[in-house]
Amino acid sequence: MWNKDKSVILSKILIIIMTVGIAVSCVIAPYLVREYDERVILEAGLPSVYLPLLVTLYCCVPPALTALISLYMLLKNIQKNNPFIKTNITYLRIISYCCFAGAVIFVYFAILRPFAWVIVAAALFFGIILRVVKNCFQQAVAIREENDFTI
Numbered sequence: 001m002w003n004k005d006k007s008v009i010l011s012k013i014l015i016i017i018m019t020v021g022i023a024v025s026c027v028i029a030p031y032l033v034r035e036y037d038e039r040v041i042l043e044a045g046l047p048s049v050y051l052p053l054l055v056t057l058y059c060c061v062p063p064a065l066t067a068l069i070s071l072y073m074l075l076k077n078i079q080k081n082n083p084f085i086k087t088n089i090t091y092l093r094i095i096s097y098c099c100f101a102g103a104v105i106f107v108y109f110a111i112l113r114p115f116a117w118v119i120v121a122a123a124l125f126f127g128i129i130l131r132v133v134k135n136c137f138q139q140a141v142a143i144r145e146e147n148d149f150t151i
Contacts, residue, residue: 008079015072022064029057049112056109056116060102067098084140092134099127 025032037050074091077083103123110116 005079008075012072012075015068015075019065019068022061022068026058026061029054033057049109052109052112056105059105063098063101063105067095070094070098084137084144086141089134089138089141092130092137096127096130096134099123099130103127 033050033054037048037053041047041049070091074088074095077085077088077091082088100123103120106116106119106123110120
């Protein structure tokens with residue numbers, strides 16, 4: 001039977017898989033970007049995007065790893081039945097900042113290739129959603145603290 005604990009465990013496993021995926025991507029990114037550049041960009045007669053794309057992808061690694069670590073810590077608190085604590089608000093704030101950082105980083109590449117504006121928009125959208133969720137958590141923490149003081 002599916003329950004809350006299994007859902008949290010699955011989420012933690014997916015975060016670990018994503019972290020490993022980022023590490024592997026860091027190693028193979030130069031080869032994948034080179035293939036993309038040679039087979040798609042250069043064949044279309046467009047200027048090379050090898051270096052700009054590689055720089056963009058590598059610059060996105062720190063915010064991505066920070067977001068994954070914060071997600072993992074958030075899930076640990078949820079697993080301990082502590083969803084509405086100030087620490088979780090901080091984690092949600094950090095994750096939203098990471099989304100905004102990814103959007104800002106991809107603006108550089110979007111100037112060269114307009115399709116990247118989709119990534120910028122998606123990152124901004126997720127950042128805004130996380131800010132709203134963070135505000136909900138913040139309100140819940142305030143209500144919980146007020147109730148703790150009420151006899």
